[in-house]
Amino acid sequence: MRTVSAALGMVVLVATASAGASLTATAGVGGAARPGRWTPVTVSVANPDPRLSGHLVVTWGDAVVRRRLIFDSPGTRQIEFYLRTSDAADRLQVRLEGSGTPIEIAVPIRIVRDDERFDLCVIDDASAGSSASCTASVPAPALPASVRGYEAVDQVLWPLGRSRLRPDQSSALRQFETLKRLNQRGDLSLTPQPARPTVGRGLPTSTGRAVLGAAALYLSLLCFLAWTCTRRARPAAWAAIGIAAAVAAGSAASLAVGRVGPARAVTVHHQSVLQQIPGSDAALLSMRAIAEFPVRGTTALRLPAVDGVIEQSLSRGRAVEELDADGFPTLDGEFSLGARRAFGAEAVISGAVLTVDDRGTSVRITNRSPYALDGCQLANGLRGAAPEVLPPGGVIEAARIADDDTTSEVLGPAVLCTTTQPAIALTETHRPVIMQGTTIVAAYMTPPTSEALP
Amino acid sequence: MRALVWRQVLGAARLPVVWGAVLFHVAALVAFLLVWGTGIPLADARSPFEQFASAQSALVLLVLPWVVARCTTVADRDAFLRLAVRSTDRPAMLMLGAGAGVALLAIAVAATGLPLALLSHQISDAPALQLMAAQMRTAAVAACAATLTLVAVSASGSRLAGWVMGAAAATVMVWLVPAGARGTVLLSLFAAVVTVAAAQHAQRFWQYRAEYRA
Numbered sequence: 001m002r003t004v005s006a007a008l009g010m011v012v013l014v015a016t017a018s019a020g021a022s023l024t025a026t027a028g029v030g031g032a033a034r035p036g037r038w039t040p041v042t043v044s045v046a047n048p049d050p051r052l053s054g055h056l057v058v059t060w061g062d063a064v065v066r067r068r069l070i071f072d073s074p075g076t077r078q079i080e081f082y083l084r085t086s087d088a089a090d091r092l093q094v095r096l097e098g099s100g101t102p103i104e105i106a107v108p109i110r111i112v113r114d115d116e117r118f119d120l121c122v123i124d125d126a127s128a129g130s131s132a133s134c135t136a137s138v139p140a141p142a143l144p145a146s147v148r149g150y151e152a153v154d155q156v157l158w159p160l161g162r163s164r165l166r167p168d169q170s171s172a173l174r175q176f177e178t179l180k181r182l183n184q185r186g187d188l189s190l191t192p193q194p195a196r197p198t199v200g201r202g203l204p205t206s207t208g209r210a211v212l213g214a215a216a217l218y219l220s221l222l223c224f225l226a227w228t229c230t231r232r233a234r235p236a237a238w239a240a241i242g243i244a245a246a247v248a249a250g251s252a253a254s255l256a257v258g259r260v261g262p263a264r265a266v267t268v269h270h271q272s273v274l275q276q277i278p279g280s281d282a283a284l285l286s287m288r289a290i291a292e293f294p295v296r297g298t299t300a301l302r303l304p305a306v307d308g309v310i311e312q313s314l315s316r317g318r319a320v321e322e323l324d325a326d327g328f329p330t331l332d333g334e335f336s337l338g339a340r341r342a343f344g345a346e347a348v349i350s351g352a353v354l355t356v357d358d359r360g361t362s363v364r365i366t367n368r369s370p371y372a373l374d375g376c377q378l379a380n381g382l383r384g385a386a387p388e389v390l391p392p393g394g395v396i397e398a399a400r401i402a403d404d405d406t407t408s409e410v411l412g413p414a415v416l417c418t419t420t421q422p423a424i425a426l427t428e429t430h431r432p433v434i435m436q437g438t439t440i441v442a443a444y445m446t447p448p449t450s451e452a453l454p
Numbered sequence: 455m456r457a458l459v460w461r462q463v464l465g466a467a468r469l470p471v472v473w474g475a476v477l478f479h480v481a482a483l484v485a486f487l488l489v490w491g492t493g494i495p496l497a498d499a500r501s502p503f504e505q506f507a508s509a510q511s512a513l514v515l516l517v518l519p520w521v522v523a524r525c526t527t528v529a530d531r532d533a534f535l536r537l538a539v540r541s542t543d544r545p546a547m548l549m550l551g552a553g554a555g556v557a558l559l560a561i562a563v564a565a566t567g568l569p570l571a572l573l574s575h576q577i578s579d580a581p582a583l584q585l586m587a588a589q590m591r592t593a594a595v596a597a598c599a600a601t602l603t604l605v606a607v608s609a610s611g612s613r614l615a616g617w618v619m620g621a622a623a624a625t626v627m628v629w630l631v632p633a634g635a636r637g638t639v640l641l642s643l644f645a646a647v648v649t650v651a652a653a654q655h656a657q658r659f660w661q662y663r664a665e666y667r668a
Binding site: 335 | 464467468469470474480487488489490491495565566568569572573576577578
């Protein structure tokens with residue numbers, strides 16, 4: 001029965017516009033998903049026209065993903081989205097909004113309850129049968145290319161033996177298995193979560209300084225005018241022309257606020273946690289941030305990580321993700337001078353900051369990043385002298401605490417360090433972005449592979 | 455007539471009190487922007503720009519009656535008479551010139567808040583039409599406050615009493631008149647009507663005094 005419903009979930013729906021593009025889509029891992037967990041949605045857009053410009057919008061419950069789509073020539077493109085919603089419905093909508101009539105299709109998805117196991121079976125191709133113990137089945141080429149795609153899955157099974165995978169799929173699967181073991185040991189739940197940064201009321205500091213500068217210039221002009229009009233005999237029109245000129249100059253200075261000088265930068269206040277995945281070069285980034293926009297107009301902040309998301313909370317609990325034409329998550333819109341916008345970001349990024357070398361009774365922790373790390377703390381179960389500041393290339397030598405011929409268990413991150421350097425800096429096309437805040441780097445011991453998944 | 459208006463404006467422009475008022479007005483608006491630029495807490499029902507526009511009108515009502523009371527020449531009735539005799543202008547024309555002059559001066563002082571209004575407008579992301587409407591209303595409030603104070607000073611013959619009466623009358627007037635374009639037009643018309651009425655009264659009241667003194 002499960003296999004039948006999984007097969008139903010894999011049904012590919014096709015919609016074609018009366019003239020122009022057509023859409024096909026699949027949703028979920030093997031057609032199944034869990035509420036509140038990342039769910040892959042693969043959309044294929046076939047465009048026969050020489051040019052197509054529009055948006056691809058995927059809606060599932062209260063989650064919306066919107067991606068800019070540009071075709072400069074006829075062709076077919078496959079796009080992978082990730083959505084999560086607690087308001088999971090049994091179908092999601094995929095819509096192509098272009099210059100012509102919008103095309104919309106509904107894609108069925110099977111919801112796996114939280115108290116239900118999710119065993120994903122990998123089969124050679126869609127036509128092959130699978131074991132009745134599989135919650136869902138998926139052909140090897142359709143496995144997710146991101147570790148986020150496995151968030152709903154409890155276990156990946158290979159009833160017909162392991163198949164060859166693409167490097168990105170293979171890497172994602174290894175990361176999933178490592179994270180699953182870390183989660184079962186309780187290491188992930190012992191990792192601190194990022195808190196929303198706090199900023200004071202009123203104008204952002206940089207905007208306030210710019211306003212003060214423009215106001216000082218204007219007041220200086222008025223003071224000069226007052227001095228010349230009251231102390232010296234001037235032609236009759238002097239005061240009138242002077243006032244008009246001062247107001248014009250002050251207005252120009254007002255309009256220049258946020259457009260010139262250091263105040264033209266977008267400031268992002270953030271609290272981030274970077275969880276390194278043992279045995280891989282990748283890390284999970286969780287960020288909570290508040291962006292301050294320096295000028296009235298359109299601004300688009302970009303997270304330079306394709307395997308990532310920027311989530312904005314809108315009214316009535318709706319979560320909206322925006323992606324640009326290259327698939328990078330963006331936070332864009334029309335903002336006013338000094339406007340603030342809170343958002344959360346998650347990404348899988350490459351590059352190890354800390355390496356943990358487990359040598360049995362001793363552990364060697366090395367800072368591989370080009371910047372210094374502060375306030376490093378070792379986990380319970382490890383003993384060693386963590387320096388106040390760990391410079392680039394610096395090493396912490398730690399030993400497992402031994403008790404009656406047994407070494408103690410290291411629970412949680414082996415080491416937690418803090419840095420003011422962002423793990424990933426957001427960008428904007430027309431203005432610089434200043435990242436302010438702290439990043440907590442968490443590095444774990446490699447979980448033993450002998451701990452089999454249940 | 456134009457010479458009379460210019461005389462009033464240029465005479466005022468040489469007075470430190472006028473420039474002090476201009477600087478106070480601008481500095482207060484800067485302080486408002488820096489402290490409550492994104493809106494006053496507990497007053498979130500109105501946009502930051504609407505709050506700024508209200509603050510600008512309140513400042514105009516606070517500052518301008520005092521400026522007008524200090525710089526107008528109608529407080530000194532003897533001087534007014536001497537001017538009428540020397541210039542051979544009718545008292546009505548002198549009063550009209552003084553009214554137009556103080557209204558122009560008040561609008562100029564109020565206009566010095568425009569750069570700060572532009573900033574608040576950008577902070578609020580308000581439409582350009584709202585900025586124009588707010589500035590026109592502020593100008594109308596300024597003109598109304600100035601002409602009412604002029605009449606009050608002229609009627610009482612005392613700058614202090616005129617300032618108090620003018621400020622109070624202007625405040626009541628602004629409170630009574632509805633917001634929006636209709637209110638702006640009403641305030642402007644009221645300022646014009648008050649000036650014309652004061653001129654007519656001056657013509658009747660001063661004409662014989664002028665002849666008697668002459």
